[in-house]
Amino acid sequence: MNTETVDTGPGPGGETLIALQRATHATLHVLTAELAALKLTPSEINALANLADGRPRTVSELGAAIGSKPTTTTGVLDRLEKRGHLIRALKPGDRRSVRIELTAQGRAAAATVREAFAGLEARALAAVRPEDVAGYRAVLAALGEAAR
Amino acid sequence: MNTETVDTGPGPGGETLIALQRATHATLHVLTAELAALKLTPSEINALANLADGRPRTVSELGAAIGSKPTTTTGVLDRLEKRGHLIRALKPGDRRSVRIELTAQGRAAAATVREAFAGLEARALAAVRPEDVAGYRAVLAALGEAAR
DNA sequence: TATTGTTATACTCTATAACTATA
DNA sequence: TATAGTTATAGAGTATAACAATA
Numbered sequence: 001m002n003t004e005t006v007d008t009g010p011g012p013g014g015e016t017l018i019a020l021q022r023a024t025h026a027t028l029h030v031l032t033a034e035l036a037a038l039k040l041t042p043s044e045i046n047a048l049a050n051l052a053d054g055r056p057r058t059v060s061e062l063g064a065a066i067g068s069k070p071t072t073t074t075g076v077l078d079r080l081e082k083r084g085h086l087i088r089a090l091k092p093g094d095r096r097s098v099r100i101e102l103t104a105q106g107r108a109a110a111a112t113v114r115e116a117f118a119g120l121e122a123r124a125l126a127a128v129r130p131e132d133v134a135g136y137r138a139v140l141a142a143l144g145e146a147a148r
Numbered sequence: 149m150n151t152e153t154v155d156t157g158p159g160p161g162g163e164t165l166i167a168l169q170r171a172t173h174a175t176l177h178v179l180t181a182e183l184a185a186l187k188l189t190p191s192e193i194n195a196l197a198n199l200a201d202g203r204p205r206t207v208s209e210l211g212a213a214i215g216s217k218p219t220t221t222t223g224v225l226d227r228l229e230k231r232g233h234l235i236r237a238l239k240p241g242d243r244r245s246v247r248i249e250l251t252a253q254g255r256a257a258a259a260t261v262r263e264a265f266a267g268l269e270a271r272a273l274a275a276v277r278p279e280d281v282a283g284y285r286a287v288l289a290a291l292g293e294a295a296r
Numbered sequence: 297t298a299t300t301g302t303t304a305t306a307c308t309c310t311a312t313a314a315c316t317a318t319a
Numbered sequence: 320t321a322t323a324g325t326t327a328t329a330g331a332g333t334a335t336a337a338c339a340a341t342a
Contacts, residue, residue, distance in 0.1 A: 014265025016273065016281070018197055023288045024172040024293040025215025027165055041308060041333090049166055059175055059324060067173025072309060074325060079308090096318045097324040117162025124294035125164065128286055133164070135283020139276055140171045146272035147174040189310090189331065220332055222302060226332090244341045245302040295313060 020143070021032055027120060034116050035081035043068065043076050047114055048085070051102055085109055111123045152272055168291070175268060182264050186257055191216065191224050195234070199250055200258035207247045233257055 014106045028042050035045060051057065057065070063073035077100065080086050085106035091097035102110055125133060176190050183193060191214065198213045199205065205213070211221035225248065228234050233254035239245040250258055273281060 014197060014262050014268045016284070017179075017265050018194075019285070019288050020168070020170055020175065021194060022213070022215060023291045023295075024169055026292055027168065027283040030295040031165075035206070041280070043309070045214050046166075049162060055184065060322095064168070067170060067177070069310065069312095070324060071311075071326085075308075075310095077326095086265060091323095094319075094323080097325065114162050117165050119163045120294055121162050124290040125287070127293070128284075128290045131279070132283030132286040135277075135280030136164070136287035138248075138280040139284035140167050140229045142272040142276045143268075144174055145275070146268055147171075187336075191332070208299095217333065217335095218301060219303085219334075242300080242342075246301065 016139075017143075023077060028032075031034060031120060034120075038112060040109075040113075041076075041079075043072070046079055047073075047076050047080065048102075048106070048110040048113045049117055051086070051100065051106070052114045054102070054107070055101045056101045058091060060097075060101060080106070122136050156283060163213045164287075165291075179261075179264050179268060182268075186260060188257075188261075189224075191220070192228055194233040195224050195228065196254070197265055198247065198261075199234070199254070200262045202250070202255065204247045204249045206239060206247060209246075210248060214271075228254070 028045075031045060032042055038045075040048070043066065044125070047062060050065045052061060058072060059073055059077065062077075063070055066073070066076075068076065077086065077088065081088060084103055086100055086102050089099045089101060092097040153254055157192060174235070176193075179193060180190055186193075188196070194214045195210060198210060207221055207225065210225075211218055214221070214224075216224065225234065225236065229236060234248055234250050237247045237249060239247040
């Protein structure tokens with residue numbers, strides 16, 4: 001395989017979480033490098049990846065999805081809006097809320113982001129059995145449940 | 149279970165990576181809150197968790213483990229050193245390198261961090277089958293391989 | 297010349313608190 | 320009063336580049 005030791009081996013001491021964080025760092029770093037032409041920060045990439053399905057979201061919904069506080073989300077949206085990737089509109093029915101919608105340019109960028117995500121994912125998962133992927137999803141869901 | 153939709157469901161569009169990042173955010177946030185008494189930032193928690201086994205590391209080794217550039221690692225180590233959690237010593241054999249060693253106080257803090265990691269991990273994994281955990285590890289290893 | 301680590305700079309992310317507008 | 324979002328402030332994470340010490 002490789003000369004470097006990855007150490008995702010068994011153990012009761014929290015290795016499951018350490019491995020989780022290493023994988024997140026490594027993948028986000030690679031994606032940022034792959035998408036360097038778009039000049040996006042990791043948080044901006046994350047936001048576009050979540051908005052890529054075209055469904056409008058409120059600020060708080062997006063913040064929950066990307067794991068950012070409202071104050072951080074506002075900053076991310078400021079930059080994406082200034083660069084023409086999205087617009088902020090009032091939400092009909094509750095005018096306290098802001099509805100975030102991608103522009104045509106934003107949809108193109110988001111599609112590129114999604115392709116990079118999917119590409120890395122496909123490369124990684126090609127070497128893994130489907131039941132392992134199912135186990136991976138089960139553990140992530142359990143971690144999400146335990147973390148509240 | 150819960151009213152909130154977590155959506156780790158199937159899909160070819162990069163959901164594997166989005167779910168990974170959400171889980172990382174959620175767990176690190178909970179751990180930071182659980183360890184609030186130690187007054188540590190997420191990066192400092194991560195550094196201590198990696199150093200907890202007692203094995204000395206160089207700056208670059210630790211940086212690779214926590215996913216930080218040398219410049220970031222230096223800042224994290226500055227704060228941990230100032231607070232008495234570790235010392236920097238010259239590495240015998242290559243005096244360009246710096247060997248990081250936990251102090252007694254640092255070992256105590258690191259042990260607390262490890263316990264929090266292990267506790268959250270145990271709570272989450274209690275609801276998951278062993279073969280799912282094995283699949284989880286396999287996918288993380290594959291993601292790590294694909295991300296280089 | 298190359299490598300290890302630090303420093304300098306600028307920008308982004310984060311938490312907290314205060315604020316506006318709406319409910 | 321409560322909620323959604325923004326703004327202000329300060330501290331922490333990040334990349335880039337320049338630098339000193341060592342190899």
